[in-house]
Amino acid sequence: MTLYSQRKYVPHLPTIQALCELNYSHIMRILPDCDTEKLSYEFAVGKSMTYQICIIESARYTSTLTVQQLTNEMPSYLKPAMTVRLYHDARMAEVINSQNTGVLEPSYDYPNLNMRQRNEKHMVNIFLAEWLHFCLTRKPKVASQV
Helix, strand or coil: CCCCCCCCCCCCHHHHHHHHHHHHHHHHHHCCCCCCCCEEEEEEECCCEEEEEEEEEECCCEEEEEEEECCCCCCHHHCCEEEEEEECCCCEEEEEEECCCCECCCCCCCCCCCCCCCCHHHHHHHHHHHHHHHHHHCCCEEEEEC
């Protein structure tokens, strides 16, 4: 038995579903017309933070968004960037890609070559929930609609 041999991480489905439902409701409050492709919104939160949400794909039951920070003072690897899939029929939103590292798996063995956490997908969805909550409490104004 090795030092790292642990039971495989198994996501807790009710917790993940509740988190995805919360993310969907927050996104719909910020972006109620997310069924239009190639629409982009910029949100100024404070004086130096600007975020952009772009609708890159829209279909009857799903929409795909990119969410990214636009602040120029930081290197790109420190700026949050993620791809979010909205499932309109299930009223859920989940992060499918974060920091341009490819599709997130539900769980990872640890250690792994990319040094991803065992519950990385869950943690990124929590980050999205916290970011959306931050934006909603600051009442961001839509700076532009492209």
